Amino acid sequence: MRPTLAIVWLTWKAAWRFRLLWVLAVLLVFAVGVLPMIVRHDGTGKGLMQIVLTYTMSMVMAILGTFTLWLSCGTLAKDIEECQMQMVCVKPIARWQVWIGKWLGVMSLNLMLLGAAGVIVYGTVMYRASKLPERQLAILNQQVLVGRGSAKQDNTAIHKSIEEDVEKNMKIAIAQGKVDASMDQQSLSRVADSLREELKARREILLPGVAPREWTVIVPGAKDFKIGHVVVLRVKFQTPSPVDSNVYRTRWEFGPGTVQAVGAPLTPHAFHEIPVPVEAFAGGDVLKVRMYNFPDNPSMFRLPLEDSLEVLYRESSFALNFARGMALLFCWIGVLAAMGLAAASFMSFSMAAFACMGLLIASFSTPLLKEVVKDSTIMQSHSHDGKRNTSLLDKFAIPAFQLLLTVMEPIKDYSPIESLSAGRSITWGQLQKAYFFVWGICGGAMACFGIVVFQRKQLALPG
Amino acid sequence: MADNKPDAAPENVVVVRGLSKVFKDFWGRSKAKAVDNVNFEVRRGEVFGLLGPNGSGKSTTIKMLLGLLDPTQGLIQVFGKEPHDVKTKMRIGYLPEESYLYKYLDSGETLDFFGNLFSLSSEERKKRSTQLLDMVGLTRTQNRTVGEFSKGMQRRIGLAQALINDPDLIILDEPTAGMDPIGCREIKDLILTMARRGKTVILSSHLLSDVEDVCDRAVIYYGGKIQAIGSLKDLLSERDTIRITTPALTKERLQEVLAVIGKDVAEDRIRIDNPTQNLEGYFLNIVNQARKTEETSGATSGSQVAEYLRGNGGPVQSSDKMLDRLSVSAPVKEAEVIVTAAVIDTVDHAKLTGLATQQPAAPIVVAPAVAQEDLNVADQKLKGLLGDGGHSKPSN
Structure with a gap:
């Protein structure tokens, strides 16, 4: 344990000596302390608090996310490039311990910064709320400064009934000759889809x-x-x-x-x-x-x-909900740190940082990626017969985008910012699931990959 | 492959068999064969030298011993284990050819960090750090970061970190590079002290005098291959020549000595000249004198070897090793005789007159104590060699 803690200490020391902590502290204070004072809102207390929470939490996430990627890429890749890692790896510390030590170092720094930022955000919100008129404060306490649970109707039975109706109506249509049974499967399926939409719409219309x-x-x-x-x-x-x-x-x-x-x-x-x-x-x-x-x-x-009606009810206090929201952000930061370290395990600092930032930006573009995957082509032009042009790149890009979406989609569900600004509860169950999926599955996979690559890396190769 | 099997002899600390390393480019094409079918072993308690010009494969061999590079072919065992074994690294100290230390740590923090990697307790780290900093002469600069250090000071702190765990095997890659002569001398003394305690030292250098002063055995690399291997005694002894050093003699006495020698050796094979002390000895003496009155902001000369590294005995003098090499037991038949050292010439009678009338050549500085001790021990050795016939390696 002592060797691993020595690596943690080293990461802190580097952040301190390179004045990274000071720069971050200034940025965070500006983002969570100054920015909320100058943002414009709709004039209501609720609107003000929602915008304060959204802005500050987004800024905290953006600053700490970038810092985490930068630091995690740098702390490993730089050590390898500048040969200090040779000095560490000839000592009695396993390489996986070095890797984990680096991760713990980055995460402990983040914990401190996130904790400080959280205290400032919470303090700002409470202070601004206390200055609101009583009526607005009451609304705020009911709708934003609260952790509200959500319940929706279970639509399984309705969907089942729709499917039964689709099947029944398709049979009738075929029997009556309204639908040609000799059509290919794809065409039949298209007819069934239209029928399904119609039957569903009947249940949705009032x-x-x-x-x-x-x-x-x-x-x-x-x-x-x-x-x-x-x-x-x-x-x-x-x-x-x-x-x-x-x-x-x-x-x-x-x-x-x-x-x-x-x-x-x-x-x-x-x-x-x-x-x-x-x-x-x-x-x-x-x-x-x-x-x-x-x-x-x-x-x-x-x-x-799916989303026309839900019941919201008070489940927890805002303080507890806010703490769980910060815990979710911390969860996200953890996976970013793992990603940075995994990239730095086999790439130079500049390449690793570039690749990670690229991946991060791509993850913000999931709607576009979804569209590309749906169309099965990255080309936006059409041929003479009206069909979409395709490209050789599609063979690589589409599976890659598909993979990215598969990984990103479930993770995106665990964003706490929207929930906090809407006063929605982030439950312990959600938090547990988020940590299991984001840390256990995604982070774990990245850590395994990074550690294996780092373990096999020849640290003293020339050039 | 049968001959690639390492010896099971327990005294072998390092065993290398059929070791090759080929560096490849991005496409997997061979770029350079840095090490080519190398075989050697390093025994417990010996100082083993890796000699060779730049790029001959010394550092690559060391990095493979440490698990920093994987061999393309061949087998390495360190303390009977493969180089990646984490527990084995508890027993190894390594000084790389350049300072690969964290530039943002000061010297105290550097030693504390590496001490932590060896899981040393806080008190032990503190104690050892203090002794090591004192030993390498960086006590006064312990609050300056390593990045601010001169190259020599970086070598010193590098050496200190290599010894923080009191290693059984010390691997030193060009340890005297960038060091001043005092530092060089101290490192050599340290190596000898460690060897005396039964530690094994692997010393890689292209400075022949470093290796000559301290190594028991050496391997000479060129082009990634071993060109020569053996004990320095075997590699360097000129068994058909002896050298006698005496205080200044009168002309008559000198002629008598030459006459006696002349009975067995032809006159043109006898050389005679004044000894000169070597530059290292001269330099050390000057600095020792200056240290008594001058202050310095850089590294001071280190004090004696750290207490925990010394064990029970004090430091040894490098002369022991050299004298050991003088003790050749092979019979001398019409040996070439060289009277005195340094500038060598054949006998010139006019010069002989001059030499005999001169004052002894010591007026410049007082000869270092080490040199005097060398002479004393040399006398003993020579007595053994010429009179008793027996010889033995000094008990270091």
Whole structure:
């Protein structure tokens, strides 16, 4: 253990002697202390806090992420290039211990910096909140400065029913000769897709004045909610016009207990939060929600199955939620450190830093990558027959992008910034899953790769 | 491959068999054959020299011994284990040919860091660091970072870190490069002290005098191949020549001596001249005198070898090794006689007159004590060689 700790100490010493810590401290203080003072917001307390949290957390992540990649690439690659690693590796310390020591060194520095940045951000948020009018502060405490759990309807049964309907309708269509059974599989599948979309849309649409749309949501722990426990319905609906500025009258009923009715005028294409009385749970965990589209409303509503409605409820304090958010950031930084060290295990400092930064930028471009993978080509031009041109590079680029997406997509789900600014709870379970996936799987794979490469590296090769 | 099997002899600290190293380019094409089918072993307690011109494969061999490079072919065993074995490294100290130390650490931190890699306790690290810094003469500069050090000072701290674990095998790659003569002398003394304690030293150098002064055996490299290997006594002895050094004699006495020798040796084979002390001895003496009155901001001369490295005995003088080599036992038949040392000439009677009337050649400085001790021991050796016939290596 002592040799590994010596490597940790060395990393600290380097950061200190090269004044890296001071530069970072100044940058972080500017980002989390000064920047929130000058950013513009929508004038509401909620808007202010959301923008403060989003800006500061994003800046902290950007600064520490860049620092981590730079330092982790430099601390190993530079030592190898400048031959100091030869002096270390002839001592009784295994190379995996050197690698882990470097990682622990970078991470312990990050822990200190992240901790300091977190204290400043939390302090700033609390200070700014305390200066708000009481009414705004109350809203803030209910919607942002809180850790709210989320529950949604389980749509498995609905999807199953849709699939059954698709199958049934396809059979009928084929029997009636509306669909040619001799079509190739791809064409048949395309017909089934259109049918599926239509059947799904029927379940998502709510016409004015007809029977209400109903959801059943299981809210964990709701049976223990006391009167006054904050529970809200977060809802968004669409109308056929994407630029619809009308205000629609809606009615909401909550059960299964004493049915509570709430009338609410809402605008389409935006999220709204409607308070849910705790009495509606009637001592259980189930909440039934009914939504009515008033007959005099000029348009139908579309409420997508996946993300139109969710129940938000207070699960933890903001302080605890914030701490878990910082723990998630730390998790991310850990994988970046592993990536930097893995790259430095076989590349020069400049190449490793360049490759890691490139990968980081690529990870921010997942929508574009998704599009490329969907189109199966990187070419954006079309041939005379209207088909997309292809390129030889596609053979390499598409699998590479696919791999990157496979790795990045699950990791991206664990971003804490959005959750914190929306007052959503980052649960212990999420945190556990994030550490398992981001550290255990991704970081572990990078560490194994880096350690194996470093172990086999000939440290005294000329040039 | 059978002949590539290492000897199982326990006294072998390092065994190298059929060792080759080919450096390849990015495409895997051979770029240079740095080491070519090398075989040798280093025995416990000996000072083993790797000699050769620049680029002859000495450092590459050392780096393979340390596991920093993988052999293309062949086998290496250090303390009976392969070079990557982590536990074996507890017993090795290494000074590379250049300062590969962390430039942002000061000398105290450097020793503390390397001491930690050997899992030494805090007290032990502190104690050893203090002694080592004192030994290499860096006590006064321990708060300056290594990056600020001169090349010689970097060699000194490099040497200190190589000894922090009191190693059983010390590998020194060009240890005197960039060192002043005092430092060179101290390093040589240190090597001899370590050898006396039963430590094994591998010394790589292209400075022949370094190797000659301290090594028991040496291997000479050229073009990656071993050109010669053996004990220095075997490699360097001119067994048909002897040299006698005496205090200044009167002309008459000198003529008597020459007359006696002349009975067995032809006159043109006898050479005679004044001895001159070597430049190293002269320089050391001047600096020793100056040190008594002058201050320096650089490295001071190190004090004696660190206590924990000395073991129970004191430092030995390098002359022991040289005198050992003088003790040739082979019978001399019509040996060429060289009376005195240094500038050599055949007998010139006019010169002889001059030599006999001159004052003894010591007025410039007092001859170093080491030289006097050398002479004393030499006398003993010569007595053994000429009178008793027996000889033995000094018990160092």
